[in-house]
Amino acid sequence: MTVIDFDLSDRAFWALPHDQRERAFRQLRALDAPVFYEEPEVPFAPKGPGYYALVHHADVVAASRNPKVFASGRGGAISVPDLPEDFAEYFGSMINMDDPRHARLRRIVNRAFTPATVAQLTGNVRTVAEQITEELLAAGPGGDFVTTAAARLPLKIICDLMGLPESEYGFVLEHSNTILGGFDPEYGSADLAETGMMLLNAGMQLQQLVQDIAVRRERAPTDDLTSALVHANVDGERLTLQELGSFFILLLVAGNETTRHSITAGLRLLTVNPDQRALLTSDLDTLAPGAVEEIVRVTSPVIFMRRKLTQDHELNGQQYREGDKVVLFYNSANVDEAVFTDPYRFDITRSPNPHLGFGAAGPHFCLGAHLARLEITEMLCVLLRRIPTIEGGEPVYLYSNFINGVKHMPYTF
Ligand code: HEM
Numbered sequence: 044m045t046v047i048d049f050d051l052s053d054r055a056f057w058a059l060p061h062d063q064r065e066r067a068f069r070q071l072r073a074l075d076a077p078v079f080y081e082e083p084e085v086p087f088a089p090k091g092p093g094y095y096a097l098v099h100h101a102d103v104v105a106a107s108r109n110p111k112v113f114a115s116g117r118g119g120a121i122s123v124p125d126l127p128e129d130f131a132e133y134f135g136s137m138i139n140m141d142d143p144r145h146a147r148l149r150r151i152v153n154r155a156f157t158p159a160t161v162a163q164l165t166g167n168v169r170t171v172a173e174q175i176t177e178e179l180l181a182a183g184p185g186g187d188f189v190t191t192a193a194a195r196l197p198l199k200i201i202c203d204l205m206g207l208p209e210s211e212y213g214f215v216l217e218h219s220n221t222i223l224g225g226f227d228p229e230y231g232s233a234d235l236a237e238t239g240m241m242l243l244n245a246g247m248q249l250q251q252l253v254q255d256i257a258v259r260r261e262r263a264p265t266d267d268l269t270s271a272l273v274h275a276n277v278d279g280e281r282l283t284l285q286e287l288g289s290f291f292i293l294l295l296v297a298g299n300e301t302t303r304h305s306i307t308a309g310l311r312l313l314t315v316n317p318d319q320r321a322l323l324t325s326d327l328d329t330l331a332p333g334a335v336e337e338i339v340r341v342t343s344p345v346i347f348m349r350r351k352l353t354q355d356h357e358l359n360g361q362q363y364r365e366g367d368k369v370v371l372f373y374n375s376a377n378v379d380e381a382v383f384t385d386p387y388r389f390d391i392t393r394s395p396n397p398h399l400g401f402g403a404a405g406p407h408f409c410l411g412a413h414l415a416r417l418e419i420t421e422m423l424c425v426l427l428r429r430i431p432t433i434e435g436g437e438p439v440y441l442y443s444n445f446i447n448g449v450k451h452m453p454y455t456f
Pocket residue numbers: 107120137138139149201293294297298299301302305339343344345348373399400401402403405406407408409410411412414415
């Protein structure tokens with residue numbers, strides 16, 4: 044085991060300024076073997092044996108593409124401690140499953156997220172981005188960019204897809220903030236046991252919302268995704284109400300937070316890199332797709348996913364045993380010097396840009412990646428065209444070891 048003077052399992056590590064954390068990950072990448080960390084003590088799950096921190100691009104890629112050995116379904120992928128039963132009821136959707144259950148669920152929902160289906164949403168996404176931008180303009184400078192703009196687009200789009208009325212937006216936003224609020228006292232509690240209860244409560248509330256809608260769609264189908272899910276029939280099987288509920292929670296949470304943070308971080312990156320902004324605005328249509336990929340790389344909205352070894356296995360020279368846990372640190376893989384030249388430079392023309400912001404190729408690669416790209420592109424392009432002088436001020440970051448998020452950011456124009 045390598046001795047290193049910081050601990051990724053310590054909550055205090057995730058409160059350090061960004062550049063100090065980056066320095067720590069740089070040190071980890073300079074080692075020739077992954078460091079093993081003890082698991083943090085949490086009140087809602089038994090303490091596990093610990094985990095290896097995979098910080099290299101090559102390790103994250105190799106583990107992601109070998110799901111038979113690196114499983115998501117053994118205690119879950121979204122948390123280092125194994126998810127207890129009551130959590131799994133609400134948060135145990137496809138992201139925490141292996142085949143064949145994973146493949147079955149993914150087949151049911153894939154159609155709604157293909158590039159072709161998502162492309163049909165372009166007009167709608169643009170109209171919403173335009174409305175938000177007009178309201179921001181009318182409100183004048185000095186507000187919070189997250190609540191005035193960035194949070195609203197993904198929330199509306201995902202709620203529309205699922206068939207949730209506008210009256211539920213506030214409810215959905217509040218509970219998804221709680222679920223991905225990490226250690227942040229603004230959304231949870233300083234006490235982990237209390238945060239656990241708040242998480243369960245948020246899951247229960249959202250589950251109830253889905254069940255109400257599902258029952259209505261069962262009787263009277265519409266053209267929304269909830270109707271498609273309620274009536275989906277794959278190999279003669281229907282989704283159970285519990286599967287529907289936890290999938291719905293996954294979509295709401297995954298679809299909201301990550302995209303919101305990318306939009307906010309995008310405006311900030313363009314503000315502090317005026318050369319890149321000038322380049323982008325010189326040819327928005329051509330350069331926007333590359334800029335969006337670079338925003339997701341630099342931001343790495345999802346910090347990690349976890350896998351558990353189903354058998355003894357050697358990966359890139361390191362021997363793992365059955366039952367070992369590995370944590371795939373996307374934030375570190377995305378600035379791995381072995382893959383990215385000048386990795387801390389924000390370069391909208393970076394090519395190739397094999398970032399792992401949406402995960403690496405494998406069965407769990409982000410289902411919503413095309414939708415997220417569309418939303419980030421439309422929101423930033425509409426803003427830059429309509430309010431060319433808009434700038435993002437100093438962000439207030441979320442305190443979390445799972446999501447690189449911005450809670451608030453002032454804007455001026
Ligand atoms: C910038 C925005 C986003 C980022 C950075 C992001 C990132 C990720 C990552 C890292 C994973 C895990 C990949 C793995 O385990 O290999 C993932 C999975 C997933 N994402 Fe996203 N995501 C984003 C937006 C969205 C949106 C908009 C939706 C849906 C509307 C969505 C739905 C999902 C789902 C359902 C999964 C689980 C897929 C599976 O297990 O098969 N994501 N995402």
